[in-house]
């Protein structure tokens with residue numbers, strides 16, 4: 608770029624400067640437009656995949672003569688699974704679109720974060736139990752914060768859901784809460800499969816999944832972490848991840864105790 612060029616601003620005429628600024632703005636808009644187009648194309652692709660499966664399943668049932676009730680039922684179960692998947696993608700997309708708006712849409716109220724976390728864990732405990740995963744909650748102090756309860760719940764639920772989904776049989780998930788005078792900190796650590804080093808930088812991208820086939824099996828849409836990140840950033844917070852393949856993953860979230868001040 609021209610930052611490195613050894614010509615001072617004084618060497619340019621005013622018209623050249625304006626034209627330079629204009630070009631810069633246009634190329635920024637192009638980047639925005641490209642990413643929007645990519646998003647729309649990804650959305651279409653993701654929504655089409657379950658539809659294609661449903662069509663194939665239905666077509667093959669129609670094509671067969673005298674379908675046995677057993678087989679018919681089997682196909683119908685597969686079709687409903689694809690419908691569930693389509694539903695999940697649409698729900699995630701709607702959450703994401705809501706979170707793409709400005710922070711003016713935050714519905715700030717005083718929230719007991721300890722209770723919020725206890726509730727999330729209570730809701731997810733049955734799912735964790737299926738793989739015999741131990742869910743542990745540790746609070747270093749009681750925390751009350753000015754946040755959007757729905758959005759923070761969504762953000763943290765996604766992290767804990769992932770910690771369960773990408774875990775191993777008999778594993779554990781450790782959720783902890785701490786605070787200082789400015790922020791509260793939530794840590795979600797798991798004993799799971801971990802994230803390959805080269806994938807870590809991509810995990811917040813929409814529709815990104817480390818292992819598409821495995822992730823599909825366990826019902827991932829690739830939107831969860833984008834949703835989480837957006838919700839945290841809306842609160843002027845931050846999110847970080849540490850992961851080691853085969854050992855586990857730890858997400859840490861930092862959110863201001865008082866968004867307004």
Ligand code: ADP
Pocket residue numbers: 765769770773797799800801802810815816817818822826827828829830831832833855856
């Ligand atoms: P998904 O709906 O597929 O879970 P996310 O956006 O929530 O999508 O996560 C993106 C990808 O990051 C996942 O598909 C998975 O590969 C990886 N990932 C997220 N959380 C974890 C975790 N706790 N352990 C291992 N991998 C994870």
